[in-house]
Every structure is written in structure tokens, then in C-alpha cells.
Amino acid sequence: xxxxxxxxxxxxxxxxxxxxxxxxxxxxxxxxxxxxxxxxxxxxxxxxxxxxxxxxxxxxxxxxxxxxxxxxxxxxxxxxxxxxxxxxxxxxxxxxxxxxxxxxxxxxxxxxxxxxxxxxxxxxxxxxxxxxxxxxxxxxxxxxxxxxxxxxxxxxxxxxxxxxxxxxxxxxxxxxxxxxxxxxxxxxxxxxxxxxxxxxxxxxxxxxxxxxx
Amino acid sequence: xxxxxxxxxxxxxxxxxxxxxxxxxxxxxxxxxxxxxxxxxxxxxxxxxxxxxxxxxxxxxxxxxxxxxxxxxxxxxxxxxxxxxxxxxxxxxxxxxxxxxxxxxxxxxxxxxxxxxxxxxxxxxxxxxxxxxxxxxxxxxxxxxxxxxxxxxxxxxxxxxxxxxxxxxxxxxxxxxxxxxxxxxxxxxxxxxxxxxxxxxxxxxxxxxxxxx
Numbered sequence: 001x002x003x004x005x006x007x008x009x010x011x012x013x014x015x016x017x018x019x020x021x022x023x024x025x026x027x028x029x030x031x032x033x034x035x036x037x038x039x040x041x042x043x044x045x046x047x048x049x050x051x052x053x054x055x056x057x058x059x060x061x062x063x064x065x066x067x068x069x070x071x072x073x074x075x076x077x078x079x080x081x082x083x084x085x086x087x088x089x090x091x092x093x094x095x096x097x098x099x100x101x102x103x104x105x106x107x108x109x110x111x112x113x114x115x116x117x118x119x120x121x122x123x124x125x126x127x128x129x130x131x132x133x134x135x136x137x138x139x140x141x142x143x144x145x146x147x148x149x150x151x152x153x154x155x156x157x158x159x160x161x162x163x164x165x166x167x168x169x170x171x172x173x174x175x176x177x178x179x180x181x182x183x184x185x186x187x188x189x190x191x192x193x194x195x196x197x198x199x200x201x202x203x204x205x206x207x208x209x210x211x212x213x
Numbered sequence: 214x215x216x217x218x219x220x221x222x223x224x225x226x227x228x229x230x231x232x233x234x235x236x237x238x239x240x241x242x243x244x245x246x247x248x249x250x251x252x253x254x255x256x257x258x259x260x261x262x263x264x265x266x267x268x269x270x271x272x273x274x275x276x277x278x279x280x281x282x283x284x285x286x287x288x289x290x291x292x293x294x295x296x297x298x299x300x301x302x303x304x305x306x307x308x309x310x311x312x313x314x315x316x317x318x319x320x321x322x323x324x325x326x327x328x329x330x331x332x333x334x335x336x337x338x339x340x341x342x343x344x345x346x347x348x349x350x351x352x353x354x355x356x357x358x359x360x361x362x363x364x365x366x367x368x369x370x371x372x373x374x375x376x377x378x379x380x381x382x383x384x385x386x387x388x389x390x391x392x393x394x395x396x397x398x399x400x401x402x403x404x405x406x407x408x409x410x411x412x413x414x415x416x417x418x419x420x421x422x423x424x425x426x
Contacts, residue, residue, distance in 0.1 A: 003423050003424055005424075006420075006424060007420070007424075010223075012413055012416050012417075012420075013409070013413055015412070015413075015416060016406070016408065016409035016412035016413060016416075017393070017409060019412065020391065020408070020409070042393065043393065043395055078416065078423065079412045079415055079416050079419075080415040080416060080418060080419035081412065081415060083419075085415070093311065094307045094308070094310045094311030094314065095307070095308070095311045097307045098306065098307030098308045098311065098407075099407075101307065102407075104408075105411070108408075108412075110411070147418070148411075148414065148418075171418060172414050172415075172417070172418045174410070174411060174414050178233065180230070180255065180256065182256055188414065188417035188418050188420075189414075189417075190410055190411075190413055190414035190417065192405075192407070192410045193229075193233075194311075194312075194315075194405070195229065195233070195317075195321075196226070196229035196230060196233070197387070197403055197405045198318070198323070198361075198387060198403075199228070199229035199232065199292045199294065199321075200225055200226055200228075200229060200403055201361065201385050201387050201401065201402075201403035202292055202293040202294060202298070202385075203225050203228060203229075203291065203292050203293060204225075204385070204401035204403065205293060205360070205361075205384060205385045205401050206292075206293035206296075207219075207220070207225075207401075210216050210291065211216055211218075211219060211220075
């Protein structure tokens with residue numbers, strides 16, 4: 001699949017939601033699905049759904065709805081979920097262990113390979129996940145196919161870990177530390193900042209008051 | 214502070230980033246700050262910064278930069294961080310405990326009051342945080358000032374917890390379960406879906422290939 005222009009961040013972030021929605025409809029036994037149904041489940045407009053899909057090609061015929069299995073496979077491919085990814089986690093705190101123990105990732109092709117920390121006697125990880133000292137990071141990455149590095153350390157450590165990951169040639173960083181890690185030509189980054197999410201919620205909670213004129 | 218129009222989601226989501234940036238600059242001893250400096254730290258354009266701020270009023274004088282303490286206080290108020298919030302967490306898994314144990318929330322006025330679960334012998338929470346059975350949820354919310362309910366359960370449970378929270382009059386839901394909880398007239402919601410974040414990262418990892426025409 002080839003697309004003609006860079007896709008906006010807003011569209012990109014809706015794609016995983018479409019994928020989740022289609023998986024749920026598939027489990028419910030649905031065979032054909034309309035943009036209207038998808039839009040109602042996700043609380044967006046049907047024209048938005050059609051417009052988003054049209055960025056990536058034609059997935060269905062006007063008036064007939066989409067073939068669910070086909071559409072789901074297309075979106076899966078757009079998200080790159082038809083491939084396998086090796087994942088390492090740096091930081092064995094609660095967030096790191098939440099990621100390490102989330103078995104459903106493996107169904108989508110994410111293989112959690114190892115958790116790195118400086119102290120790790122307390123860390124319990126599922127079978128198959130190595131628990132290693134951070135000093136072994138470079139060696140491990142050299143010897144294994146690591147595509148994604150999840151960083152769940154304090155912010156003070158996060159930047160140096162990100163540098164190390166980039167130097168080792170890891171091409172994707174999933175950052176949970178409360179600091180922005182920037183992308184470069186070789187590395188994509190997704191910053192997931194819990195504080196910022198909480199503060200956004202607070203904004204919404206207070207917005208009615210702010211917006212009364 | 215009053216604003217004239219609803220602020221777009223993209224702007225809202227940048228406000229916590231500005232706040233974090235200003236806190237860091239304040240720690241570094243900065244007194245006056247330009248939109249250019251902020252833009253460089255956050256990797257956005259200076260005109261975007263000025264435009265975002267202008268939604269909320271005039272925070273500085275052209276050419277002089279912003280008084281950091283004043284600007285930070287304004288953004289803090291915009292985010293509603295000048296108030297206190299009572300927070301309960303439903304789900305005592307890794308994510309729930311990460312939230313319960315993140316002491317820095319208290320500095321911004323978030324008081325974690327309790328963690329609810331159905332099994333809770335294994336849960337270690339900091340002093341002052343009650344660990345309670347989910348059956349005690351309604352009673353607890355009745356007797357305490359609860360503003361925010363964080364949901365960190367499986368998705369099967371999340372919807373019913375959200376309903377319960379809404380019925381109890383909790384006005385903000387911070388949802389980590391992999392399912393969309395929708396807002397209504399009385400309740401604002403922030404859905405933070407780890408899967409979707411990971412899938413977005415994967416999209417970015419594969420986008421170069423997709424976007425080659």
C-alpha cells in the first residue's frame with residue numbers, strides 16, 4: 001500500500017481506534033459494516049470515517065458498506081501490525097511491569113524480550129522475558145532484533161536511555177517518562193505522558209467555567 | 214479568566230506541555246521567557262506558541278517576552294491546577310498502583326484517596342491511601358469529596374465502573390481500560406489507551422514505507 005501525502009496526526013491516532021472497533025464488531029459476528037456504524041461506536045461523524053479511510057485508498061463500494069475482514073486487514077497493515085516487533089522495556093517500576101505483563105501485546109506481534117533496570121530483585125516478569133541490568137543493554141540489543149524501546153524510568157534517566165537506544169540503532173521509542181523525547185531521522189517517538197493526560201482532564205473539568213462568557 | 218470560544222483539542226493538549234516547560238525553566242532560574250525559547254524546547258513553532266496563548270488572553274508584551282512566574286500561574290489556572298482534587302483509583306493492577314504511588318501528583322493538588330479492587334491483599338499503597346473493596350465505592354464517594362475516578366480495570370469491567378462513577382456524581386473519569394468511555398453533560402472523560410499509543414508508534418515506524426510514492 002502506498003499513500004500520496006503525509007497523514008495528519010489526528011487521522012493517524014484514529015486508525016488504532018478503527019482497528020479496535022473492527023475487532024469488536026468481528027467478535028460480535030458482523031460481516032459487513034457501514035461508516036455510520038463505525039462512527040456511532042466511536043462517537044465521530046460518518047463522513048470523518050470515510051474521509052480518514054480515503055487517505056489510504058478505496059476500501060469499499062458506496063452504499064454497500066465495508067467487508068469487515070478485508071477492512072480490518074487493511075487497517076492492520078496500515079498500522080504495521082502484520083509484522084513482528086521485538087520490544088525491550090527500560091525501567092522495572094509499575095508502568096514497566098504493566099507493559100511486561102500485558103500478554104495481549106503478543107497477539108498483535110509485539111514480543112517483550114527484556115526488562116532493564118539498575119535494581120531488579122523485586123521484578124517479576126512473565127516467562128520468556130529476561131530481567132537484566134541496564135549495563136547489559138547495548139550487548140542485548142546487538143544480539144537481538146529490538147525494534148521498540150519502552151522507557152518507563154524517571155525523567156532524569158530517560159534522555160540518556162533514549163540516546164543510548166538511538167545509538168544502538170533502535171528505530172522506535174515509546175516514552176512514558178515525563179519529558180519530551182524528540183524524533184530524529186532514524187528514530188520515531190511516541191511520548192505518552194500521564195501527567196499531561198491528567199492535566200488535560202483537569203482542563204476539561206474546568207473548561208465550562210472558563211468558557212462561560 | 215474567561216475565554217470566548219471552545220478551545221480545540223490540539224491547543225488544550227499543548228497547555229500541559231507549556232506548563233511543564235515553564236516549570237523546568239523556572240527551576241533553571243529563568244525570569245523572562247520568549248515564545249521562541251518555549252518553541253525550541255517543545256519542538257513547535259513560536260507563532261504556534263503565541264497563537265495558543267492568545268486564546269486565553271494577553272500574557273505579555275510584544276518583544277519583551279513573558280514574565281515566567283506570571284505566565285506559569287496563568288497556565289496553571291487555565292489547567293485548573295490551582296484547585297484541589299480528590300482522586301479514587303479503581304483497579305489495583307500495575308497501572309493502578311503506578312498512579313497510587315506517584316507522589317508528585319500531590320504537589321499539583323491531586324489527593325489520591327483510595328484504591329478499589331475485588332482482591333486487594335497484594336496491594337501496597339502509600340500511607341493515607343485507603344485500599345477498599347469495590348462494593349464500598351458508592352459509600353466512599355458519598356462520604357468524601359471525589360472529583361476524579363481513574364479506571365485501570367479490564368475493559369469488561371470498565372464500562373460498569375464508569376456508569377457507577379457517573380451515577381455517584383463524579384465529574385471526571387480518567388480511563389486506562391482499552392475501551393472508549395464517552396463523555397456526557399455531567400462527566401468529562403480522558404481515555405488514555407496504551408494499545409492505541411503503541412499502535413500509533415508502529416504506524417510511525419512503518420509510515421516512511423507507506424508514504425514512498
